[in-house]
Structure formats: structure tokens, C-alpha cells
Amino acid sequence: MIPMFDWNRILFNDAPGSFLLEVAVRSTIMFLGLLLVLKIAGKRGIKQLSIFEMVIIISLGSAAGDPMFYDDVGIFHAFIVFVVVMLLYRLITWLTGKSPFVEKLFEGKTECLIDEGKFSMKKFRRESLAQDEFFAELRLRNVEHLGQVRKAYLETSGDISVFFYPDDAVKEGLSILPELFQKQVSYISASGTYCCCRCGEVKQLTTGAHSCFICQGTNWVVPIYTKRTT
Ligand SMILES: [Zn+2]
Known part of the structure; x- marks a missing residue:
């Protein structure tokens, strides 16, 4: 039996605070992994989206979807993923502005x-x-x-x-x-x-x-x- 509306479980899934750090590390690894796989699979994006933007959408979509119906995924953990993905987005966007090499790596080139x-x-x-x-x-x-x-x-x-x-x-x-x-x-x-x-x-x-x-x-x-x- 799952106790209904147990907010500690809904938000944090009863996980210790240190797990939040692990979520952040996991998010970073999966984000970069996803980017790498799509890059190797071929460089074409999907209509109007570069591979980099696709990875952001996949990451955010998956993080948003899971706590909607899995009782063992805390909502707060999804927020950690959001924060990490947005930070990586800002970091990579900043790096692509600084270095043509990074720009080619993440956005591809014409x-x-x-x-x-x-x-x-x-x-x-x-x-x-x-x-x-x-x-x-x-x-x-x-x-x-x-x-x-x-x-x-x-x-x-x-x-x-x-x-x-x-x-x-x-x-x-x-x-x-x-x-x-x-x-x-x-x-x-x-x-x-x-x-x-x-x-x-x-x-x-x-x-x-x-x-x-x-x-x-x-x-x-x-x-x-x-x-x-x-
Ligand atoms: Zn020929």
C-alpha cells in the first residue's frame, strides 16, 4: 500500500539529502552521454532543432514526466535535473560563444x-x-x-x-x-x-x-x- 499524499515521499521520495547531489551528477553524465550518442548517430538535427537543443528537450521532458506517475521519483529530484540541465545549457552556450571549436562540437557546422x-x-x-x-x-x-x-x-x-x-x-x-x-x-x-x-x-x-x-x-x-x- 502506498500512503497517499505523503509530501515527504512526493517531493523527496524519502531519499537522504546527499541523494540530491547524486541526481546532479547523474544528470550531468546522462546529458553529456545523450549528446555524445546523438552526435555519433549522425549530425542531422530534427526540423529546426540542433542536436544540442534536442538533448535539452529530451532531458527536460524525461525529468518532468517521471515524477508525474512514478511513486518512487521525488518531484524535487526532477527540479534538480532542471537546474543542472539549465546550468549546462548556459555553460555550453557561453562556451560556444567563446570558442569556435566548442561551437562546431555542439552545434555542428553548415x-x-x-x-x-x-x-x-x-x-x-x-x-x-x-x-x-x-x-x-x-x-x-x-x-x-x-x-x-x-x-x-x-x-x-x-x-x-x-x-x-x-x-x-x-x-x-x-x-x-x-x-x-x-x-x-x-x-x-x-x-x-x-x-x-x-x-x-x-x-x-x-x-x-x-x-x-x-x-x-x-x-x-x-x-x-x-x-x-x-
Ligand atoms: Zn561523378
């Missing part, structure tokens, strides 16, 4: 994914972002092919920002419409202009098999040259 209509391959490989996922993001911004895109960046929030060429500067580029992208070939049967399916490089190819001199990709598709409809 990466260029498309440069002048082609993939920035080195950057792209390092990010945990699949090509089809990226294409989907571009299609949602009405992009038909990479030749329309001057720059695209992966923001620390996980969002993608896109900058377009003006209509008269649109180049031939890799189509990201699935029905065209799927028409890729590894053997060129008619010479002409093709683009690499991996990095978007546009090249004149003769009949035969070719590998891309930028990314060593072996699949090619005919580029398209449509202007952007806005």
Missing part, C-alpha cells in the same frame, strides 16, 4: 552539399544524409535537376537551404526526378552529353564504358536543361 550544380563529394560522403533523401528535399523545393542549383547547404538544424541560378544561367544538370534518374546506364551506346549519377558532373562521352574522373562513378544519365518554374 556544410556545402552542392557547389555550382555539382555535389561537393567530400562533404556529401561525410554527412549521414542519403542521396535519395537529399533529392527528395530538393524536389520539395521544386528543383528538377542540379543545373538549376548554384549552392545547397546542410544547416546545423538538418534543414537544407538552396540557392538557385537565375533562369538565363541554368546549366545542363543531373535530373533528380525519379523517372529520369532511373534511366541511368553504365554503357554509353550513343556519344553525347551525359552526367554522372553520383556527383552530377556533366561530360561529353563517346560510346563505351566510362568512369567519372571526379568520383569514379560508372553510371550515367542524359542531363536535362529545363528552367525553373516558380
Whole structure:
């Protein structure tokens, strides 16, 4: 039987005062642990939130939720977690303002994914972002092919920002419409202009098999040259 409305239990769960210190240490460890795991899992945040902000929400949410219905979690202990998380938040925010290294560590940094209509391959490989996922993001911004895109960046929030060429500067580029992208070939049967399916490089190819001199990709598709409809 749990005695109802025993305030000593509700607030402190009958734990000794020294346990509050342990809660503070536990919170710090779990906060940093969570940050590390999410960082290793891949750097993309979730819409508008950096990994650092996600960790704060998870920590606060979990601390707030548990004492709501677990009889053995004291409300005061949750408050300790709040205080520790807020202190860590203030500390890390202060540190990120002081040091670019800490800022990169906790907030990540903006990466260029498309440069002048082609993939920035080195950057792209390092990010945990699949090509089809990226294409989907571009299609949602009405992009038909990479030749329309001057720059695209992966923001620390996980969002993608896109900058377009003006209509008269649109180049031939890799189509990201699935029905065209799927028409890729590894053997060129008619010479002409093709683009690499991996990095978007546009090249004149003769009949035969070719590998891309930028990314060593072996699949090619005919580029398209449509202007952007806005
Ligand atoms: Zn290539």
C-alpha cells in the first residue's frame, strides 16, 4: 500500500539529502552521454532543432514526466535535473560563444552539399544524409535537376537551404526526378552529353564504358536543361 499524499515521499521520495547531489551528477553524465550518442548517430538535427537543443528537450521532458506517475521519483529530484540541465545549457552556450571549436562540437557546422550544380563529394560522403533523401528535399523545393542549383547547404538544424541560378544561367544538370534518374546506364551506346549519377558532373562521352574522373562513378544519365518554374 502506498500512503497517499505523503509530501515527504512526493517531493523527496524519502531519499537522504546527499541523494540530491547524486541526481546532479547523474544528470550531468546522462546529458553529456545523450549528446555524445546523438552526435555519433549522425549530425542531422530534427526540423529546426540542433542536436544540442534536442538533448535539452529530451532531458527536460524525461525529468518532468517521471515524477508525474512514478511513486518512487521525488518531484524535487526532477527540479534538480532542471537546474543542472539549465546550468549546462548556459555553460555550453557561453562556451560556444567563446570558442569556435566548442561551437562546431555542439552545434555542428553548415556544410556545402552542392557547389555550382555539382555535389561537393567530400562533404556529401561525410554527412549521414542519403542521396535519395537529399533529392527528395530538393524536389520539395521544386528543383528538377542540379543545373538549376548554384549552392545547397546542410544547416546545423538538418534543414537544407538552396540557392538557385537565375533562369538565363541554368546549366545542363543531373535530373533528380525519379523517372529520369532511373534511366541511368553504365554503357554509353550513343556519344553525347551525359552526367554522372553520383556527383552530377556533366561530360561529353563517346560510346563505351566510362568512369567519372571526379568520383569514379560508372553510371550515367542524359542531363536535362529545363528552367525553373516558380
Ligand atoms: Zn561523378
